[in-house]
Amino acid sequence: MSMNAAKRPRGRPSLSGPSPASDETCLDVALEAFAERGYEGASIRDIAAASGVSHGLITARFGSKQGLWMAAVDHGMSRLHQRLVAVEQAQSAQIGVEERMRTVCIRFLETVAAYPAIVQLMNVEGSRPGPRLSHIVETFFRSRSWPFATLLAEGQASGLFRPIHVSVPFTLLAHGAGALVALRPLVEAVNASLRTDPEGLSRTIEAAADMIVRGLKA
Amino acid sequence: MSMNAAKRPRGRPSLSGPSPASDETCLDVALEAFAERGYEGASIRDIAAASGVSHGLITARFGSKQGLWMAAVDHGMSRLHQRLVAVEQAQSAQIGVEERMRTVCIRFLETVAAYPAIVQLMNVEGSRPGPRLSHIVETFFRSRSWPFATLLAEGQASGLFRPIHVSVPFTLLAHGAGALVALRPLVEAVNASLRTDPEGLSRTIEAAADMIVRGLKA
DNA sequence: CATATTAATATACATATGTCTAATTAAATT
């Protein structure tokens, strides 16, 4: 971000003089870099240069490239989460659940469009579950308070939405339908109730196709 | 794929003896590798070893890493395309367009699930349009005969489907809704009628959310 | 004021990677 290419002197920075980029700034830069060029494509040196610090500082602060990556994911994820919770809490319960769901979807997509990196990272990580993808998925599903799941449950309780496992529309929304690709490692990583054998996968595919044609309505 | 690690001798291969991996085999291996580990993460040497050939042969056949990548994309794309066209042609026109659309969606997702690499590559390429992403997108949109677009137009002509630009459900289907992320570079790359300014993006987002809630039905 | 600690830069190093070139062997051509 900051094109602060003016080389600072060695040693501990002066409190009066210009301080180097904060951890947050570095994580923003890193998230963008990882999302744009992939884990291998983004180098520590590039990220450091774009943050206006030396590459040694990155490893000093975050330990390793893996450490930087995990910190960046946590950073982006918490921002997305906070945004969504705020949206749902700002909504009046007077409004019907369908309309609230629609709003949450819109806000979600808007937020994602504004901070694409965090969702992009899910895809960048590839189609097989590895330690990095697992870290994202666990972070995503850990908190049960994501408004999307809450609203889906509410709509289902009132019979307005079809009974469908939360991970199906959620995956459709977050990863996308094309990420049915990603459903397999997603499910394996979360150990959800959905099955990954051919028959289970086939039923999941049909459910996803139904959603595209008929939507969420009962 | 082929764990043919038995080192072949130098020089032109004998016609009687075992021949090295075909171009197709190499492209299959490459597609999988690129999808799984990203463009930078997949090395020519790894791909060559997994194909059972020397790394020099890869560059000799495909010119460069970029050349290998483009050939792999063309390879996977044509396979996906052929599969979808075959599905649509096998369907009787007696069946309603909605049911045929549903089938095509299912077959599309099934095919993608079976060959995830090609869609995965779209995401791996990151959130900004570069030469590689542009190549995929152009290949995707070049042929107007993709059954999805045909069926959508047919359903719209009969008033069964809502009027919506083909790229919206297509993106929802192929990239996924989360790939609204990817819609921006997608649109820029294709220079479609959809706009990428905030207002246009907002309308696109609302349209996508409508699709999730109400589905394709009129 | 002297010393230890902290926070940063810079350098060193082994390894991996894309590309280019040489070497080698079988087939094709004359």
Added chain:
DNA sequence: AATTTAATTAGACATATGTATATTAATATG
């Protein structure tokens, strides 16, 4: 049969990268 061409492997080389270490300067501590 001799020679050229094609197809493949192997090695060379410059560059980039992650990590480990040395260096430097400002602050904290006594």
